[in-house]
Amino acid sequence: MIIYGVAILAFCYITGQLAGEFLGKALGIDANVGGVGFAMLLLILINDWFAKKGGPDKLTENGIQFWSQMYIPIVVAMSATQNVKVAVSSGLIALLAGILPVLLCLAMIPVLAKLTKKVPEHGDYSPVS
Amino acid sequence: MEIIVRFLDKNGLIVAFFCVGLITYVSSVLSDRLTNRKIPGSAIAIIMGLVLAYIGGRVTGGEKGIADMKALSGFGTMGGSMLRDFAIVSTAMGASFVVMRKTGWVGALSLFLGIVLSFIGGVLVALLWGYTDAISLTTIGAGACTYIVGPVTGAAIGASSDVMALSIAAGVVKAVFVTIATPFLARFIGLDNPHTAMIFGGLMGTTSGVSAGLAATDPKLVPYGALTATFYTGLGCLSCPSVLYLLMRMLFGNG
Numbered sequence: 432m433i434i435y436g437v438a439i440l441a442f443c444y445i446t447g448q449l450a451g452e453f454l455g456k457a458l459g460i461d462a463n464v465g466g467v468g469f470a471m472l473l474l475i476l477i478n479d480w481f482a483k484k485g486g487p488d489k490l491t492e493n494g495i496q497f498w499s500q501m502y503i504p505i506v507v508a509m510s511a512t513q514n515v516k517v518a519v520s521s522g523l524i525a526l527l528a529g530i531l532p533v534l535l536c537l538a539m540i541p542v543l544a545k546l547t548k549k550v551p552e553h554g555d556y557s558p559v560s
Numbered sequence: 561m562e563i564i565v566r567f568l569d570k571n572g573l574i575v576a577f578f579c580v581g582l583i584t585y586v587s588s589v590l591s592d593r594l595t596n597r598k599i600p601g602s603a604i605a606i607i608m609g610l611v612l613a614y615i616g617g618r619v620t621g622g623e624k625g626i627a628d629m630k631a632l633s634g635f636g637t638m639g640g641s642m643l644r645d646f647a648i649v650s651t652a653m654g655a656s657f658v659v660m661r662k663t664g665w666v667g668a669l670s671l672f673l674g675i676v677l678s679f680i681g682g683v684l685v686a687l688l689w690g691y692t693d694a695i696s697l698t699t700i701g702a703g704a705c706t707y708i709v710g711p712v713t714g715a716a717i718g719a720s721s722d723v724m725a726l727s728i729a730a731g732v733v734k735a736v737f738v739t740i741a742t743p744f745l746a747r748f749i750g751l752d753n754p755h756t757a758m759i760f761g762g763l764m765g766t767t768s769g770v771s772a773g774l775a776a777t778d779p780k781l782v783p784y785g786a787l788t789a790t791f792y793t794g795l796g797c798l799s800c801p802s803v804l805y806l807l808m809r810m811l812f813g814n815g
Contacts, residue, residue, distance in 0.1 A: 464791060471783060502775065511626045531682075
């Protein structure tokens with residue numbers, strides 16, 4: 432049943448986000464720390480567990496796949512609700528303070544990637560879509 | 561006219577589904593015809609979204625882009641953090657736990673590096689503009705992390721409201737810039753595998769920027785980038801008003 436997949440996803444979301452809220456609280460800050468990350472790890476573990484038991488049925492899986500296909504449309508909607516006006520009209524200092532750090536970090540990516548040995552490319556992961 | 565607007569407002573989420581569908585279709589046609597698929601349709605769709613957000617902001621003077629227009633308020637629901645995070649989690653279905661575990665420690669390292677480097681970048685720009693007090697420098701540096709870290713830090717250490725606004729603006733610029741630049745720069749920084757995507761997520765940190773930028777580059781990479789980026793804002797809120805602020809005070813005095 433499709434709803435089983437959606438419910439599994441919702442279970443992971445709720446559990447992970449709650450864990451993130453509590454971790455934030457425990458660290459004494461007013462922010463969710465890693466909630467989405469915990470939820471993702473939980474979903475991967477549950478998915479693994481199902482795979483060992485012979486896999487969830489197609490419809491259950493579709494309940495989750497639907498949302499991962501909706502991801503880009505949701506991101507499009509998200510971009511349409513960003514405060515772009517402020518970003519564009521706030522003057523050079525905000526522009527630079529936003530862009531310079533990105534460039535600094537971008538420059539670090541090849542260094543960090545080289546620092547660590549390569550994981551076999553496209554070996555053991557299956558694409559989302 | 562009023563009946564239509566009220567109807568669209570009442571059924572906002574559905575209206576947003578329809579509009580985003582239209583945007584996606586137009587973008588894929590544009591990608592095919594004009595760029596020969598060199599620029600992916602999703603990248604064009606996201607940029608169109610940003611343009612809409614700018615128009616919405618100009619017309620209404622609000623802060624939520626096109627969602628401030630009553631007839632299109634559903635964009636706020638569809639693009640809000642709840643559905644966005646729900647969809648991000650679902651992308652983990654296709655991700656490999658093995659790859660994540662292998663990249664785990666670099667992911668953590670990239671998080672720390674990302675926060676410190678962004679902070680330094682922000683502070684440098686603030687210094688250039690003549691700010692010399694530790695509070696303003698820290699707040700602008702925090703804004704260069706994400707637009708949530710900025711105001712959280714500013715509020716914690718008592719920054720003035722114009723500096724807070726500046727730090728939010730810097731964070732928004734960062735999110736928009738990462739969104740637009742990622743698909744074009746991906747080739748040059750080797751961003752074509754899960755391993756690099758996790759490093760990318762940790763270094764950039766802005767969840768909206770990373771998720772949109774990776775979606776436009778290669779949807780397969782989204783879960784890896786999102787996994788590390790989700791820790792960034794929390795870590796930033798933790799370290800900016802504490803360790804990094806103390807460091808700034810040591811360097812620049814109480815100002």
